């Protein structure tokens with residue numbers, strides 16, 4: 001059956017993070033995609049303002065990626081990476097290690113951002129245990145953080161709605177989030193106010209005891225809860241405290257990795273190097289599911305060199321380093337480099353900020369945040385309830401030919417890095433029309 005044929009029964013697919021009843025009463029479908037656009041099955045063109053779901057950084061259906069996947073599927077459909085491997089997974093690990101900050105070049109493959117986060121947390125626990133500090137089991141996350149949906153990521157995450165239906169891991173605590181509208185509204189880049197909020201980590205260290213904490217995990221820029229760039233000095237302070245206290249610092253770069261902020265990783269964009277980076281999404285341009293963890297050499301060596309002969313880390317997935325994903329990843333990284341897409345994102349940051357901040361006088365806009373090639377536009381809640389206004393804007397924008405992302409009362413934007421300045425203008429124009437239509 002053609003992939004663009006409309007389904008005739010919507011019941012069976014239990015959709016993730018979706019208002020299933022609302023969606024199925026009024027379904028919106030995507031049929032095909034190319035470069036900056038999607039098309040609906042009936043042929044309407046939709047400008048992609050969100051790189052799919054923050055992942056298609058090189059634009060859709062790029063020929064070299066498609067060909068690499070096809071060639072891999074024909075030549076090596078699957079190869080285990082437990083006690084065996086295949087050449088392209090080693091090449092991809094080296095290519096990622098050449099892009100990460102110096103020293104973070106030991107790469108563990110997963111299949112998603114959620115798995116990358118849980119892997120990073122487990123590596124942190126294994127690291128301390130290998131060094132004879134097995135009592136360091138506490139994990140510190142942050143309010144308003146999204147770290148995926150597995151138990152570790154859900155627990156260190158800071159979204160009440162994502163946690164309340166489930167059990168959380170014990171021994172987890174949270175830093176306060178860094179957003180304060182009164183102090184930060186309508187900033188471009190990093191807000192000046194809020195660096196001192198990192199001092200809360202000292203309070204948690206004092207509360208729990210300095211030698212009980214294994215790791216602190218943060219998104220360098222919180223994406224899913226509405227694009228919250230880190231205040232000036234904040235990440236530096238976290239780095240300083242974690243280093244002093246022997247705590248590992250993990251950056252969740254599932255959104256910020258692969259050029260979103262105009263550098264390969266946010267670590268480089270903000271000039272702060274963590275000990276471990278979790279990544280996914282842009283790694284394969286979204287074309288095949290894949291995540292990865294980049295660990296500092298000293299983290300890897302502590303676990304691997306201290307182990308008794310045999311398996312050193314009892315962790316891994318059947319599809320870790322899957323041949324199709326590895327092929328897609330290699331082709332994707334070649335495009336990023338060959339087309340200079342990270343530099344392009346850096347160059348687009350100023351026109352992007354100008355265009356998006358140009359929406360600030362529209363009805364109910366209470367804040368706009370831009371950083372690199374990402375933006376969050378926040379609206380006052382409507383009397384119909386939290387999140388309703390942004391959801392309506394999302395629907396109006398889609399019907400007007402623009403894909404945006406609604407999260408709470410925030411519209412988040414993160415176009416593919418191949419976006420032109422003219423298309424930035426189109427995004428702003430179509431979003432303006434949708435905001436005005438909703439009123």
Ligand SMILES: Cc1ncc(COP(=O)(O)O)c(C=O)c1O
Nearest residue numbers: 112113114146147148252254255
């Ligand atoms: C920062 C962050 N971490 C983890 C994840 C989870 O990734 P996945 O949906 O691939 O499991 C996401 C997804 O949006 C994310 O934004």
